[in-house]
Amino acid sequence: MKILIIGGVAGGASAAARARRLNEDATIIMFERGPYVSFANCGLPYHIGGDIKDRENLILQSPESFLARFNVDVRVNNEVLSIDRQSKAVTVSHLTTGETYQESYDYLILSPGASPVVPPIPGIANPLTFSLRNIPDMDNIIQVIGNKNVKHATVVGGGFIGLEMMEAFHQLGINTTLVEMAHQVMTPIDKEMAAFAHQEIRQHGIDLRLGVALSSAHHDVEEKRLVLTLNNGETLNTELLIMAIGVRPENHLAKSAGLTIGKLGGIQTNKHMQTNDPSIFAVGDAVEVEDFVIKSPTLVPLAGPANRQGRMAADNIMGRSEQYQGTQGTAICKIFDLAVASTGKNEKQLLEQALPYEKVYVHGASHASYYPGAQTVSFKLLFNKSSGKIYGAQAVGKKGVDKRIDIIAVAQRAGMTVDQLQHLELTYAPPYGSAKDIINQAAFVATNIIKGT
Amino acid sequence: MKILIIGGVAGGASAAARARRLNEDATIIMFERGPYVSFANCGLPYHIGGDIKDRENLILQSPESFLARFNVDVRVNNEVLSIDRQSKAVTVSHLTTGETYQESYDYLILSPGASPVVPPIPGIANPLTFSLRNIPDMDNIIQVIGNKNVKHATVVGGGFIGLEMMEAFHQLGINTTLVEMAHQVMTPIDKEMAAFAHQEIRQHGIDLRLGVALSSAHHDVEEKRLVLTLNNGETLNTELLIMAIGVRPENHLAKSAGLTIGKLGGIQTNKHMQTNDPSIFAVGDAVEVEDFVIKSPTLVPLAGPANRQGRMAADNIMGRSEQYQGTQGTAICKIFDLAVASTGKNEKQLLEQALPYEKVYVHGASHASYYPGAQTVSFKLLFNKSSGKIYGAQAVGKKGVDKRIDIIAVAQRAGMTVDQLQHLELTYAPPYGSAKDIINQAAFVATNIIKGT
Numbered sequence A, B: 001m002k003i004l005i006i007g008g009v010a011g012g013a014s015a016a017a018r019a020r021r022l023n024e025d026a027t028i029i030m031f032e033r034g035p036y037v038s039f040a041n042c043g044l045p046y047h048i049g050g051d052i053k054d055r056e057n058l059i060l061q062s063p064e065s066f067l068a069r070f071n072v073d074v075r076v077n078n079e080v081l082s083i084d085r086q087s088k089a090v091t092v093s094h095l096t097t098g099e100t101y102q103e104s105y106d107y108l109i110l111s112p113g114a115s116p117v118v119p120p121i122p123g124i125a126n127p128l129t130f131s132l133r134n135i136p137d138m139d140n141i142i143q144v145i146g147n148k149n150v151k152h153a154t155v156v157g158g159g160f161i162g163l164e165m166m167e168a169f170h171q172l173g174i175n176t177t178l179v180e181m182a183h184q185v186m187t188p189i190d191k192e193m194a195a196f197a198h199q200e201i202r203q204h205g206i207d208l209r210l211g212v213a214l215s216s217a218h219h220d221v222e223e224k225r226l227v228l229t230l231n232n233g234e235t236l237n238t239e240l241l242i243m244a245i246g247v248r249p250e251n252h253l254a255k256s257a258g259l260t261i262g263k264l265g266g267i268q269t270n271k272h273m274q275t276n277d278p279s280i281f282a283v284g285d286a287v288e289v290e291d292f293v294i295k296s297p298t299l300v301p302l303a304g305p306a307n308r309q310g311r312m313a314a315d316n317i318m319g320r321s322e323q324y325q326g327t328q329g330t331a332i333c334k335i336f337d338l339a340v341a342s343t344g345k346n347e348k349q350l351l352e353q354a355l356p357y358e359k360v361y362v363h364g365a366s367h368a369s370y371y372p373g374a375q376t377v378s379f380k381l382l383f384n385k386s387s388g389k390i391y392g393a394q395a396v397g398k399k400g401v402d403k404r405i406d407i408i409a410v411a412q413r414a415g416m417t418v419d420q421l422q423h424l425e426l427t428y429a430p431p432y433g434s435a436k437d438i439i440n441q442a443a444f445v446a447t448n449i450i451k452g453t
């Protein structure tokens, strides 16, 4: 059996490793356009900011180690240009030699990821503007910071990558402006919860501009800076611009090969992560998945789903019948001392879907308040009043936020109701929790609403 | 409606508060033998050790605040001596005046707790030996430490209270011996997991003696110390002795009143927390509950269950029909820098019950290993190989232990299988987790075992 994998990072590398563990004999070739595979995308902003000191720590496997450990033929700097489904072969360009060649397959796994959206803003193509997806992007940003002694940077986009870059710049002592078109950062959470983040961001001296968009950039070569114009007419001088307004599935290879693309632009698969061509699987940021709550297609470009889907594609190729069970979109972001996290649907989405929801807020201590170090966790729970089913939850605070959202993520996936949440028996000793945890409290309040007491 | 509550701490106070919130008109009287209600039992060792500086922080409500906030008549220093089920009245002794009186009830809630086991060891009744259950116990211990300038203390019992006292003494600069009859501390976890705790304890210079028991104590009044003899013949000089070998349900009131007592010595109730007398409910450390996993009666003296049962007893008296859904025994203990936690059944218990189990161990990073500050979490998962149902889990480490056990506690309560655990979508950003969390990894390994790959 011969398996080709396109993309050598989260989904692709996981698929390769798993395929090898399940089958010692298969020929496995992994193509990666860039110079690195198996790197920690999620760590890139933290190396820029200096938290992760050693660049090498970001690179988990090399082509050599992949060969030694997994007997996988890893071809970096090799871009797959097209897929010929008829003959079951791909055409590959070796980017360093310029050579083009073909490789046949029995099974093909697509994990090409998603690329940063860079809208056609006048002047945006300039040497001081970057987006951040991979190691070379990171290296370039670090180089500009070092060489140009950057004093001011601007980040456009208040999603998690934008926020992480904002923090990285702040940590380097660079004055930073964050521009976000929406009236809040972190759109997975609702606005009143994002307010905590806004406060945290402003307290750190960030120039946060909500409800405005970048309309043009002008590279002032003499002054070695950019002059940015916003859609409210304001201008801004900056020495480095990061575009982080979102990502878009890399669907062109799949599209050219005639694979079905969904309405949102992601590659369509069935629950086995199989495209409409039974020999071709697709995973990760490039695919549309089923939303766990509302069951419609969605795009969730996150590492957990990509890793698990990659593993599952390998499983299914190797004859297991594993089904992907939908994505909740569980996510978390560090914003200075705060953690901001969510799972499932938020209130905005429930309103859009016209789903009948109730909500409760609990502001509780991360652990027993009489034990030192407790911090407030602000927690929001959304649920269906008649069925008691959990729609989603959001939490913000300095400690214990990940735990609370994980608890809800598990409960939601298990189909628990808020009534059942009341009975959760969570770890309690003063340094870790409370006899009635925030989650129990939220369940009490929610059940009170349902039962009308 | 007139409700009497016996015991004014976790179960009792929770019942009183809830009863009031559900019914504005009921007469609610809460009797407490001791001088305090609503105190944080769980915080007592931490005040002794100095982590909780302010003694007042341990006392969450006073009789006055309870009256003002909840309109509950709280009678401290009032011990209920007997229950007359026929006439539906209790006899109470006012301990400060010596006066005895009667009080009638429509409903009675028993939350008398559990008292420390002090075995009839020769010489154990001496002024340097204490157990720790309430504020006066704590005050006495603090007084002895202060007055006698204690240089060496001994703790008998390696359960969570014993371990917390050991740490408190260590923090005060007191040389400490911990004596435990079993070959491990923290019996809810298995021995190989407890080994991490043993190492942590010894690294802190504690004289840890496993597999030995205290056989006698001699009070050397002149030297102001105790001479302890162990069952291996060794002797030990110490200036303060804490007995923390476990607790036993306070069942005598219930027993004398002819309420059914279970085989383990706890008061028996149905799922509504109702005793065999429909007017009498019982909750907390004094009752036997159903083990969530094996469905047999068990004693789990922990604050979470006590609080929730107290609330539920009030619910049921007020006409809701709430059912207690069994206790998993989710527990956690801080041992210096380590957290040790578990939920459900351990391997010893599964062996005893002759249940067919499999186990997996995963040693993973508390968050992405390339981001600073990650610590190893050692995690053990026990499950049924044919059904995939979770029997229990244990975890030890410096960070993220509470979260991992909470996740399993939720999953187990929801009836999830290890196959389903694979799909858990947990919060991931480098400071908080991993794209494939320890829990996912354990589920992968467990599912591999089940599927035979």
Ligand SMILES: Cc1cc2nc3c(=O)[nH]c(=O)nc-3n(C[C@H](O)[C@H](O)[C@H](O)COP(=O)(O)OP(=O)(O)OC[C@H]3O[C@@H](n4cnc5c(N)ncnc54)[C@H](O)[C@@H]3O)c2cc1C
Pocket (backbone or CB within 6 Å): A006, A007, A008, A009, A010, A011, A012, A031, A032, A033, A034, A041, A042, A043, A044, A045, A078, A079, A080, A081, A111, A112, A113, A114, A132, A133, A134, A161, A250, A253, A283, A284, A285, A286, A301, A302, A303, A304, A306, B428, B429, B430
């Ligand atoms: C800065 C940053 C921070 C992030 N932080 C988090 C986080 O904290 N938590 C989280 O859950 N997620 C985070 N993510 C998202 C996460 O990294 C992605 O969801 C995940 O990597 C997606 O995996 P993938 O395999 O689908 O795509 P990728 O990991 O992007 O890999 C796709 C690879 O395919 C290659 N490729 C594409 N087309 C071809 C072709 N034709 N031929 C050869 N190679 C090709 C690309 O070069 C790319 O390297 C972050 C992403 C970034 C960029």
Ligand SMILES: Cc1cc2nc3c(=O)[nH]c(=O)nc-3n(C[C@H](O)[C@H](O)[C@H](O)COP(=O)(O)OP(=O)(O)OC[C@H]3O[C@@H](n4cnc5c(N)ncnc54)[C@H](O)[C@@H]3O)c2cc1C
Pocket (backbone or CB within 6 Å): A428, A429, A430, B006, B007, B008, B009, B010, B011, B012, B031, B032, B033, B034, B041, B042, B043, B044, B045, B078, B079, B080, B081, B111, B112, B113, B114, B132, B133, B134, B161, B250, B253, B283, B284, B285, B286, B301, B302, B303, B304, B306
């Ligand atoms: C030092 C210590 C540390 C602990 N740490 C933790 C922890 O970290 N996590 C955890 O989950 N649990 C912990 N616990 C256990 C937890 O405190 C108990 O499970 C919980 O308090 C039980 O509640 P209860 O209402 O059943 O009993 P209690 O809280 O003990 O209250 C019972 C009260 O009833 C009173 N009483 C008894 N009989 C009578 C009578 N006849 N008349 C009047 N009053 C009466 C007693 O004086 C007592 O105050 C700890 C306990 C102790 C002692």
Ligand SMILES: CC(C)(COP(=O)(O)OP(=O)(O)OC[C@H]1O[C@@H](n2cnc3c(N)ncnc32)[C@H](O)[C@@H]1OP(=O)(O)O)[C@@H](O)C(=O)NCCC(=O)NCCS
Pocket (backbone or CB within 6 Å): A008, A009, A010, A011, A013, A014, A017, A018, A021, A037, A038, A039, A040, A041, A042, A043, A060, A061, A303, A307, A311, B361, B362, B363, B435, B436, B441, B442, B444, B445, B448
């Ligand atoms: C590095 C990389 C190739 C590793 O892939 P992997 O080998 O599948 O993943 P892991 O190293 O976590 O190992 C998981 C395997 O170990 C097994 N395992 C884990 N703990 C185990 C234990 N205690 N005993 C036995 N097996 C164990 C798991 O079962 C799993 O094997 P399986 O899939 O066959 O069931 C891949 O994760 C990668 O490229 N990551 C970087 C890209 C990325 O994820 N970016 C986004 C996040 S920053």
Ligand SMILES: CC(C)(COP(=O)(O)OP(=O)(O)OC[C@H]1O[C@@H](n2cnc3c(N)ncnc32)[C@H](O)[C@@H]1OP(=O)(O)O)[C@@H](O)C(=O)NCCC(=O)NCCS
Pocket (backbone or CB within 6 Å): A361, A362, A363, A435, A436, A441, A442, A444, A445, A448, B008, B009, B010, B011, B013, B014, B017, B018, B021, B037, B038, B039, B040, B041, B042, B043, B060, B061, B303, B307, B311
């Ligand atoms: C202090 C004590 C009397 C408080 O009891 P309580 O009032 O039931 O508990 P809380 O203060 O946590 O309040 C819980 C109530 O607030 C409600 N609540 C919590 N957050 C809320 C919110 N955001 N909006 C509305 N209601 C909210 C809950 O629904 C619950 O009410 P309900 O039971 O009617 O549903 C009791 O916990 C006690 O005595 N504790 C000390 C003893 C002890 O527990 N020891 C062991 C641990 S150390």
